[in-house]
Amino acid sequence: MPLLEIKNLQIEFGSGAKVARPVDGVSLRLEPGKTLCLVGESGCGKSVTALSIAKLLPSPPARYVGGEILLEGRDVLKMSARELRAIRGGLVSYVFQEPGAALNPVFRIGAQIKETLKYHRPAVAHDSEVIRLLKLVGIPAPDARLRNYPHELSGGMQQRVLLAMALASQPKLLVADEPTTALDVTIQAQIIELLRDLRRQLGMAVLLITHNLGLVGDLADDVAVMYAGQIVEHGPVRGVLQHPRHPYTQALIRSVPKIEGAAERLTTIPGTVPLPGWLPGGCRFHPRCSKAQPDCSRRLPPLTELADGHSVRCPLWDTPPLARPALKHA
16 A cells, blocks of 8 residues: 555635636655655645645645545545644654744754654653754764754754654655755755665655756656646656656756766756646647647647556657757666
8 A cells, every 4th residue: 555645636726717726636656665756847836735745735725626645545635633633743744945944943953853752752752862863864963953043053954953853753754845955066965865865764755846857866766747737747767767758857857957078058948837827728838848739739638658657748758859868867
């Protein structure tokens, strides 16, 4: 049984003529101990999908109008308030992209981690467990750091503190929503390496939300590419990165800067992601797609199953491959 299974999830905001659906028929599956990366530009609906897993979107304004979110076989959308409190931070923990905003500036980090322990594991809510958690996420001199306030730590150290707090409840699923966005490139690599090591040590599943396909090959087992509220490509990381089928996935890969070889102009994707309430007809990517045909503006393509668990939402998936080599899988 999968740890997480999202089936045809639909979420709306607004009412009447101003209804927007940032998540429209999303289906995902995550097995215990595996890592799934959800990739796409800002505004694609990634964070809304992630927050819905523990039903963290306030309702209203959000409305869950269709689908299921199954955690260990139980539908989150049918849970009571008490059941939701038990899974939030317990079965599912979150790490967000702005550690400075997620941490309370007036409490020492040791006290903030201990608060999580008191709720989920009260028997071990003491300094020695806090020190163990800080050591687990690679913070030096943890016995001294637990007395620091958040502003006394760097951005990378703050993100490690958030990881320690998320791991305090011993979750089965860690949702990391853009955990490296606010960090420099060197610290980004350290955080991704830490996530990989923690997953291996603790046996937990990881859902990584990112807009950077360059990070995916180092961590993921599977990749889901999201655009305008829908999954447009999904499959094992090797297949998606080495043989991308959807024009959007191909465009994302082309936009990743290359380190080796001669310098070249960075490739960009023209236009922007459409707003949820102003979606184009037919394929939602067709106004920005270099391969678009007249029929693309009239018909919304289904998510088609290909070989080896790979699926794509585009009838042009078998057109000639990219001129630029695909990303390498670690």
